[in-house]
Each structure stands twice: as C-alpha cells, then as structure tokens.
Amino acid sequence: MLFSLRELVQWLGFAPFELLLQALALLVASVLLVLKVDGVATGLSWWGVFAPFFAADGLSTYFTTIVSVRLFQDGEKRLAVLRLFWILTLLSLKFVFEMLLCQKLGEQSHELWYGLIMAPVFILLQLLMIRACRVN
Amino acid sequence: MRMSLAQRVLLTWLFTLLFLIMLVLKLDEKAPWNWFLIFIPIWIFDTILLVMIIVKMAGRCKSGYDPRNGSQNLKKKAWYLAAMLLKLAFCLALCAKLEQFPVMNLTYVFIPLWALLIGGMIELGYNIFYVRRD
Numbered sequence: 001m002l003f004s005l006r007e008l009v010q011w012l013g014f015a016p017f018e019l020l021l022q023a024l025a026l027l028v029a030s031v032l033l034v035l036k037v038d039g040v041a042t043g044l045s046w047w048g049v050f051a052p053f054f055a056a057d058g059l060s061t062y063f064t065t066i067v068s069v070r071l072f073q074d075g076e077k078r079l080a081v082l083r084l085f086w087i088l089t090l091l092s093l094k095f096v097f098e099m100l101l102c103q104k105l106g107e108q109s110h111e112l113w114y115g116l117i118m119a120p121v122f123i124l125l126q127l128l129m130i131r132a133c134r135v136n
Numbered sequence: 137m138r139m140s141l142a143q144r145v146l147l148t149w150l151f152t153l154l155f156l157i158m159l160v161l162k163l164d165e166k167a168p169w170n171w172f173l174i175f176i177p178i179w180i181f182d183t184i185l186l187v188m189i190i191v192k193m194a195g196r197c198k199s200g201y202d203p204r205n206g207s208q209n210l211k212k213k214a215w216y217l218a219a220m221l222l223k224l225a226f227c228l229a230l231c232a233k234l235e236q237f238p239v240m241n242l243t244y245v246f247i248p249l250w251a252l253l254i255g256g257m258i259e260l261g262y263n264i265f266y267v268r269r270d
Contacts, residue, residue, distance in 0.1 A: 001185065001189075001216045001219065001220070002144055002147075002148065002185060002188075003141075003144060005260070005263055007141055011141075011145065016260060016263060016264045017264055019260060020257060020260045020261060020264060023253055023256060023257050023260065024257065026253060027250065027253045027254070027257070030246055030249060030250065030253075031246075031250075033242070033246075034242045034243050034246050037242045038241055038242050038243060113164050114159075114160050114163035114164045115160050115164055118156060118159075118160050121156060122153075122156065125149060125152060125153055125156075128145075128149065129145070129146075129149050132141075132142065132145040132146075132149070133142070135141070
C-alpha cells in the first residue's frame with residue numbers, strides 16, 4: 001500500500017516470515033481479547049490474552065538466532081551481529097511494552113501510568129526513524 | 137508524482153507519534169477529549185492514503201494509458217482500497233464503542249480488523265511461499 005514488502009523488510013529488518021508470524025499473533029490475540037471482554041471466556045487471564053504475542057516473540061527470536069548463526073558460518077560476521085542486535089532490541093522493547101500492559105490490565109496498578117507503559121514504544125519509534133535515515 | 141521512501145516513512149512516523157501522544161494523554165486522564173478527536177491523526181493519515189489510492193486508480197482513465205498488465209495492477213489497487221476501508225471501519229467502530237455504545241459487543245468492532253488481517257496474511261503468504269518458488 002504505502003510501502004512495498006521489500007521496503008518494509010528493508011526498514012523493519014524483519015524477514016517476511018516473521019511479519020507473517022506477528023500478524024498471526026495479532027489475529028489470535030484479538031480473538032482472545034474479544035472472547036474475554038464479551039464474557040465468553042471469563043476464566044481467561046490477561047496473560048492468556050497476550051500469550052500469542054509472547055509466543056511470536058519467542059519464535060521470532062529463535063528464527064533470528066538460526067539466521068544469524070547461518071550468516072556467521074557463511075562468513076558474513078558483521079551482518080550476522082548487526083541483524084541479531086537490531087532484532088533483539090526491537091523484540092525486547094516490544095516484550096517490555098506487552099509485559100507492562102499486561103501487568104497494568106491484570107492488577108489495575110495505579111503506580112503504572114500509560115506514559116510509562118508506552119515508553120518502549122516511543123523508543124522503538126525513534127529507533128525506526130534512525131534506521132529509516134540509514135536505509136535511505 | 138511518487139513520494140520517496142524517506143517521505144513515506146516520515147509521514148507514517150509523524151502521524152503514529154502524534155496518535156500515541158494523544159492516546160497516552162487520554163488514557164492517563166490528562167485530556168478529557170472525545171475518542172473521535174484522539175483519533176484525528178489516524179483520520180488524516182487514512183484520508184491521505186485513500187486519496188493516493190483513488191488518484192492512482194483514476195490514472196487508468198487518462199488518455200494514452202497502456203492497459204497491458206493492468207488488470208493485475210487494478211486488482212492489487214482494489215485490494216488496497218478495500219483494506220483501507222476495512223481499517224477505517226474498524227477505527228470508526230472502536231471510537232463509537234468507546235464513546236457512545238459501551239454495551240455493544242466487541243465482536244462487531246473487530247470483524248473488519250479480522251477481515252483485514254486475514255487478507256493481509258494471504259497476500260504475505262502468497263509473496264513468501266508462491267512468488268519465491270517461481
């Protein structure tokens with residue numbers, strides 16, 4: 001639409017397969033969210049609703065590790081290390097955001113305000129902007 | 137006229153940042169605004185994208201347009217248009233639910249998003265598994 005798949009992969013650094021995995025996680029999590037909020041699955045905890053995201057993050061980390069090891073073996077050491085660091089930074093920021101949000105929703109903690117919960121997302125946005133400048 | 141990648145990234149980044157700032161202000165109860173106002177960056181961004189798609193589709197009607205390989209391109213553009221409308225429907229339904237209809241089932245709000253995600257995943261899967269094999 002606004003970006004082609006190639007541009008998106010270049011900008012975000014994720015492989016198309018990882019993007020598919022994250023989209024699938026979003027779909028499953030949104031179905032679980034609807035089931036919880038509409039009262040169909042009242043026993044489902046917020047951690048359960050967010051489980052697809054955590055699973056996708058884990059699988060993505062696994063996939064990235066394998067790709068980086070293969071790149072390292074092929075002699076592309078610099079590329080392997082850069083890719084590993086970039087993806088792990090993105091995934092860890094995403095994971096922190098999901099965990100804080102889960103904690104806020106589950107415990108209704110007043111100490112956690114949404115500005116704090118969103119902080120990893122704001123950092124992520126700045127990193128993506130810097131990467132966009134480098135990619136160009 | 138086609139926008140460069142930098143311009144497109146900047147456009148996306150700016151509207152996302154504005155929306156997130158307004159969302160945080162609303163959720164932390166610092167800004168007692170209507171949910172439709174909070175979504176203003178999304179409305180503007182979607183309008184820009186819709187206009188861009190419609191202008192590209194209308195470009196086919198120009199005199200001297202070469203229709204070869206055009207049907208595939210038109211199908212793609214039609215899917216993009218449908219995707220944008222689905223996203224707009226989801227955002228509108230979400231705002232309506234948050235603002236005026238708290239008793240409305242969340243299922244109805246999420247139906248456009250699910251359709252959009254399934255369509256997007258089919259396109260992505262086609263690009264990964266089918267086009268590469270070719």
